Amino acid sequence: MKHKNIDISIVIPLLNEESNIRELFKQLRRVLEKAVEAFEIIFVDDGSTDQSFAVLKGLHQEYPDSVRVIKFSRNFGQQPAIAAGLKQAQGKAVVVMDADLQDPPEVIGQFIAKWKEGFDVVYGVRSQREGETFFKKFTAELFYKFIRKISCVEIPANVGDFYLLDRKVVDVFIELKEHHRFNRGLVAWMGFKRGVVMYTRKARHSGVTKYSLTKMIRFALDAIMSFSFAPLRMISCFGIFLILFSIIILLIILCLKTFASTMIAGWVFIADSILFTGGLQLLAMGLIGEYLARIGEDTKARPLFVVEEVL
Structure with missing residues (x-):
């Protein structure tokens, strides 16, 4: 009391x-x-x-x-x-x-x-x-x-x-x-x-x-x-960046091979595939992290709102 x-x-x-x-x-x-x-x-x-x-x-x-x-x-x-x-x-x-x-x-x-x-x-x-x-x-x-x-x-x-x-x-x-x-x-x-x-x-x-x-x-x-969920979202954003970057590299490689008849070493395709896969993994980790963060937010049991006054 x-x-x-x-x-x-x-x-x-x-x-x-x-x-x-x-x-x-x-x-x-x-x-x-x-x-x-x-x-x-x-x-x-x-x-x-x-x-x-x-x-x-x-x-x-x-x-x-x-x-x-x-x-x-x-x-x-x-x-x-x-x-x-x-x-x-x-x-x-x-x-x-x-x-x-x-x-x-x-x-x-x-x-x-x-x-x-x-x-x-x-x-x-x-x-x-x-x-x-x-x-x-x-x-x-x-x-x-x-x-x-x-x-x-x-x-x-x-x-x-x-x-x-x-x-x-x-x-x-x-x-x-x-x-x-x-x-x-x-x-x-x-x-x-x-x-x-x-x-x-x-x-x-x-x-x-x-x-x-x-x-x-x-x-x-x-x-x-x-x-903040920002660290998790940064992981997702970095994953998306790697995916887009790997796609751009793949397009450049295909253009060089098709229009310039340039010989491309096999390891380049492997490295680009690894980059793409890594980006997918980071994106998946970020999405899983988002779900876990929301579960964590619920376990904090903060009220949905705080009422200051009711008339």
């Missing part, structure tokens, strides 16, 4: 952030006490191996009414951690953010102001990214351009896991059961009235990023596979 007296819930997934937790809580508490009457902060410990859970346990004992802690049995990943926090959140609106203080807590006040204006989803859009390498900035920009190009869902650029969701959006979100999650895409897929708040993303307060290159690649693949 939802506690109607809680105005705002803050969901914070974390992994090995013992040095940031208390500073983050102090800043959040200062901002939230000015902005709303009642709030809760939900920390989701995603299998930390340092003293993060001990720090969180201490905070919960000091502030049992406003601090809640979810501890995973192992590291399941940031996206499932966000989903777990949203499922437990009881506020009329929920803000998702990281624990590294790169996303400044004072921006939450602007989120709440936008929410009160009637926006159901409020994104934090990064106007600047301090303390990040050129490689990180370049790959992030490339990823967003690519996913926006191939996806059927409009996913905002320069948006991370720092946003506010109205209660009705959260209720729809927690009904989505898929395992390989790209939460930013799911939030965009649901629709609703969306607003943005521009902010400067700061350098980490302390510690190091937990997003290795391997995790970034896995995250990008989850996003692409969850919201």
